[in-house]
Amino acid sequence: MNIAVIGSGGREHALYWKLSQSPHADDIYVLPGNGGIEKSVDIDVHDFEGIEKFCREKNIELVVVGPENPLAAGITDYFNGKGIKIFGPDKAGATLEGSKVFAKEFMQKYGVATAGYHTISSPEHAQEVVSRYNGCCVLKYDGLAAGKGVYVCNSIEEARNAVADIYSVYGDNASFIIEELLVGDEISIIGITDGSSIKLLSPSQDHKQLLDNDEGPNTGGMGAFTPVPFADEKLLATIDEKIVSPTLQGIQAEKFSFIGVVYFGIMITSDGPKLLEYNVRFGDPETEVLLPALKSDLLQLFLSCFDNTLSLQKLQFNTNYFVDVVLTAGGYPNKYSRGDKISGTGLVTDGTLVFHAGTSLQDGSVVTNGGRVLNIVSAGATLDEAIRKVYDECVKVEFKDCFFRKDIGRRVQHIK
Ligand code: AMP
Ligand code: GLY
Numbered sequence: 400m401n402i403a404v405i406g407s408g409g410r411e412h413a414l415y416w417k418l419s420q421s422p423h424a425d426d427i428y429v430l431p432g433n434g435g436i437e438k439s440v441d442i443d444v445h446d447f448e449g450i451e452k453f454c455r456e457k458n459i460e461l462v463v464v465g466p467e468n469p470l471a472a473g474i475t476d477y478f479n480g481k482g483i484k485i486f487g488p489d490k491a492g493a494t495l496e497g498s499k500v501f502a503k504e505f506m507q508k509y510g511v512a513t514a515g516y517h518t519i520s521s522p523e524h525a526q527e528v529v530s531r532y533n534g535c536c537v538l539k540y541d542g543l544a545a546g547k548g549v550y551v552c553n554s555i556e557e558a559r560n561a562v563a564d565i566y567s568v569y570g571d572n573a574s575f576i577i578e579e580l581l582v583g584d585e586i587s588i589i590g591i592t593d594g595s596s597i598k599l600l601s602p603s604q605d606h607k608q609l610l611d612n613d614e615g616p617n618t619g620g621m622g623a624f625t626p627v628p629f630a631d632e633k634l635l636a637t638i639d640e641k642i643v644s645p646t647l648q649g650i651q652a653e654k655f656s657f658i659g660v661v662y663f664g665i666m667i668t669s670d671g672p673k674l675l676e677y678n679v680r681f682g683d684p685e686t687e688v689l690l691p692a693l694k695s696d697l698l699q700l701f702l703s704c705f706d707n708t709l710s711l712q713k714l715q716f717n718t719n720y721f722v723d724v725v726l727t728a729g730g731y732p733n734k735y736s737r738g739d740k741i742s743g744t745g746l747v748t749d750g751t752l753v754f755h756a757g758t759s760l761q762d763g764s765v766v767t768n769g770g771r772v773l774n775i776v777s778a779g780a781t782l783d784e785a786i787r788k789v790y791d792e793c794v795k796v797e798f799k800d801c802f803f804r805k806d807i808g809r810r811v812q813h814i815k
Contacts, residue, residue, distance in 0.1 A: 401426045401458050402698070405444050405474070406465025407433050409725070409756035409774040410683035414463060414697075416754070417690040421698035428457065434765040435744075435755025435773075444469045447477045454483055461486065463701065464659070467680050471497040471543060479656065486701050488679050492655035495677040499539045499576050502677050509649035512641040513674045514666075516578035522566065528577045529558040538565055541574035547617070551580065583668040585675070586627050587685050588638060593704035594657040597647055598714050601692050602630035603685045604810070609732065611806040618732045619771055622807030623684040624722040624782065625692050629667075638665060638672045646677075658704045687754050687774045688721040719778040720785040722808045724793050728757065729800025731770030739767045739799040746795040751788070752776040753796075767798055782808055 400423055404414050407429070415429050415436055430450060432439025442449045444466060454462065462478060464470055464487030473490040487493075494501045506513045514537075517528045529536060534555035540548030548569075550561035565573050586604055590597040603625035609615035642663055650657050662678035662685075681689075690697065694715040703709045728735035738761065744753050754776065757769015775793050779785030786808045793803055 400424060400460045400698070402428070402461045402463065403450065403454055403457075403459045404429045404463045404465060405450065405469060407431050407439075407444075407756075408465065408683050409723075409754040409771065410681050410686040411465040412436055412754040412756070413687045413690045413752075413774075414465060414681070416752070417693070417697045418463070421696045423696070423698050423702070426457065428453075428459070433755045434758035434760045434768065435753070444474075445472055447474055450474075451478070451481065451483075460484060461698075461701065463487070465680060465683075467493065467496050467543060467678065470659075470679055475656065475659075484702075484705050485658075486704070487659040489656040491653070492650065492657040492659070493679045495661075496679045497543050498541050499676075500541050500574060503576060503578075505649055505653070506674060509645045509652070511645045511649070511674050512672060514579040514581050516576050518576050519574075522562065525562045525575075525577065526559070529555065529562060532558070532577070532579065534558040535580040537578050537580055538562065539576050539578065540565060540569055541576070545619070549617070553580070581666045581668050581673055581675070583666045584629065586630055586665050586667065587623075587682050588635075588643070588663040588665060589682055589685060589689060590643065590661050590663075591700055591704065591709070592647065592650070592657060592659065592661055593707065593709040594650055594655065595647070595707075596710040597643060597661065598700065598709060598712060599635075599643070600689045600714070601626040601716055602635070603627060603682070603689055605682060605685055606804060606807055606810065609804075611804055613810065616732055618727075620682075620684045620725060621727070621804045622722070622724045623682075623688050624720060624785070624808040625685070625688045626716075626720065628782065634667065634672065638663070641672060642674050683756075684723045684725055684771075684774055687723040687752075687776050691752060691776060691778065692717050692719070692721050717778070719780060720782045720808075721776060721778050722782070722785040722789045723754075723774050723776045724789050724803050724807050725756070725771050726773045726775065726793065726796060726798075726801050726803050727771050728767050728769070728798075729802050731802070735770055736799065737766070737768050741765045741767060741772070741796065741798040743796040744773070747775065747792045748788075750778065751792045772798065772801070
């Protein structure tokens, strides 16, 4: 079967790598892809007609959508009924990620454990809610904001500044929510669903902030690891009962056409797990560790969603720990340079994976072309071993002003 993966990041490179291992896969193309993916085809993720034309030319039977934007723009609705399978929810289902207000209303309607919140109707209302929380609250812009648009506040002053900022960035009519500040450890639970059952991959943790010890500005993700030692069976059973199962009931009740991924961003609080957010696609950089950790055939899993056999699939996992360190261009998440030559990727030890993200090919050389440039992924029998290995590999890769966090996977050890 020929396949098209939509997107251009490390997540899509990992999907390409994993799908390539399936005996059922023939040619796999990535649109638009990047400098590390051989079969990259320069078609924009929003050019649905161009994607369809390409699929017809190459006899593609399955389209796997990586990022949220084409899902929110209705790529699945566009392809439905056209004889090409598409892995990703319809526009209505994608609203779980595309609108924070919609997602919170959905959580409340179906009894999903989450933080208390208010939908804000005016600047005065925002100030009143901020005072009620004594400044310990989180402001979330309603629409897709590429990892921005969330303000975590610990004081009245911070919260007032956040209110001012949200109106100045998103306009006087900005739609946003303010929710209770939760304290605890975060995990990402990512599942593949056919809309009636769901198969969860192993629990993982992302590191969203730029600097060690979770300091500095938020980014698209500086690294990830799996599995998460504290996510034991008891905790996972509670997450299933309080978050995953009610979500699936909601998806069915709302009649979304939902073949794809549900990503649950969860905070483990002293009062149990609470859902922070839904995404309707694989996490990035979580996917870069989750797919190496998955032993099962990913293509078979995807295809089982289309013939109602997902519930019969038994997922198998590697027993190793996997750690991903993201190498970024200096300056990211603000201004950074592009077009810098990358060397050393051929020097990494066998068994370590290099998933490209912000790279492109220029005159036969791979150069930087984005903020998050490469993902280096190593495995180990223990988390410590995987961490040691990955950092031995990271230093082999070079490009101008390369920057990466030195503490990926270490946060978990502060917990116990
Ligand atoms: P979100 O896009 O909703 O996942 O928010 C981005 C990040 O903000 C999360 O990964 C958390 O680190 C943080 N965050 C979101 N909501 C809360 C909350 N209610 N309490 C504390 N931190 C939060
Ligand atoms: N790793 C967070 C995300 O993919 O949104």
